Amino acid sequence: MAEGTPPPETIAHDDLCPVCHLLLFAPVKTTCAHILCGSCMAQWADASSTSNISHSSLDLDLSHFDPSYDPTYDLEANCPMCRTRTTASPDNALARQLEQQYPNTYEERRKEEEVERGQRVGEGGVEGVMILIGNRHRLVRGEETANKHDWTFFVRTSRPDIVEEVRVNLHPTFRPPRLVLRQPPFEVRRLGWGYFTIEAQIVLKEPYGWVKDGGERRHEGLELTWTLDFEGRGRQGRVRAKVRKVEETAGEGEGELDEGQDRRSPVNWPHLDRDE
Numbered sequence: 001m002a003e004g005t006p007p008p009e010t011i012a013h014d015d016l017c018p019v020c021h022l023l024l025f026a027p028v029k030t031t032c033a034h035i036l037c038g039s040c041m042a043q044w045a046d047a048s049s050t051s052n053i054s055h056s057s058l059d060l061d062l063s064h065f066d067p068s069y070d071p072t073y074d075l076e077a078n079c080p081m082c083r084t085r086t087t088a089s090p091d092n093a094l095a096r097q098l099e100q101q102y103p104n105t106y107e108e109r110r111k112e113e114e115v116e117r118g119q120r121v122g123e124g125g126v127e128g129v130m131i132l133i134g135n136r137h138r139l140v141r142g143e144e145t146a147n148k149h150d151w152t153f154f155v156r157t158s159r160p161d162i163v164e165e166v167r168v169n170l171h172p173t174f175r176p177p178r179l180v181l182r183q184p185p186f187e188v189r190r191l192g193w194g195y196f197t198i199e200a201q202i203v204l205k206e207p208y209g210w211v212k213d214g215g216e217r218r219h220e221g222l223e224l225t226w227t228l229d230f231e232g233r234g235r236q237g238r239v240r241a242k243v244r245k246v247e248e249t250a251g252e253g254e255g256e257l258d259e260g261q262d263r264r265s266p267v268n269w270p271h272l273d274r275d276e
């Protein structure tokens with residue numbers, strides 16, 4: 001308990017994020033002049049777009065994946081407000097102003113943000129995890145028209161230490177079509193002629209569970225799908241998810257929900273099918 005409860009701050013309507021309806025935190029301004037939280041923009045972009053893998057991509061160096069890397073500013077996405085194709089850049093002046101005007105609320109928002117980004121363990125032991133899913137690609141020129149695609153499917157998380165295994169379902173023509181990857185990097189490399197949709201399931205080590213719809217599902221994996229992309233060097237998408245360390249309890253202790261620990265926003269599980 002801190003030294004007394006700070007007086008409530010009344011937030012002006014204009015200072016609320018149009019997406020999460022909370023005080024704008026680390027606001028960004030889009031090229032279409034909309035202002036929203038940087039994380040709301042990133043979350044939106046996560047769910048609405050994938051990005052090309054390029055030499056400059058920060059995400060490409062897998063061994064140095066930074067869980068707190070915020071891809072907001074690299075992204076082009078459709079604006080959540082007006083749906084035009086847009087990019088966003090941080091509005092630092094506004095951030096400073098909001099922090100001065102609403103110091104307590106801004107600080108609360110910062111803590112929430114750190115939980116989301118996996119930099120801090122939140123209430124009830126909830127931690128944010130970022131997942132990258134995608135494929136690298138190289139075209140192999142064959143005789144006549146028989147070009148082949150050398151592809152590597154990957155699943156990367158900011159917390160490989162808590163991943164028990166990644167189960168992967170390939171196209172049934174591959175032998176074997178089902179794989180279980182137990183060690184990072186979680187990758188599958190194959191040579192093939194056509195693209196298809198890969199199903200992956202990320203299973204966590206005990207005692208961690210994915211937080212889905214407000215409760216954790218301890219023995220369920222997180223299911224994701226990815227359609228291989230053979231343009232250029234490949235493509236990847238991001239998913240933010242939450243995990244929670246489930247404390248051992250007496251009794252069967254399996255999959256029970258802890259009431260009152262629900263976080264405000266249930267996680268979305270976008271199926272990362274390629275944008276057409």
Ligand SMILES: [Zn+2]
Nearest residue numbers: 017020037040
């Ligand atoms: Zn927001």
Ligand SMILES: [Zn+2]
Nearest residue numbers: 032034079082
């Ligand atoms: Zn807009």
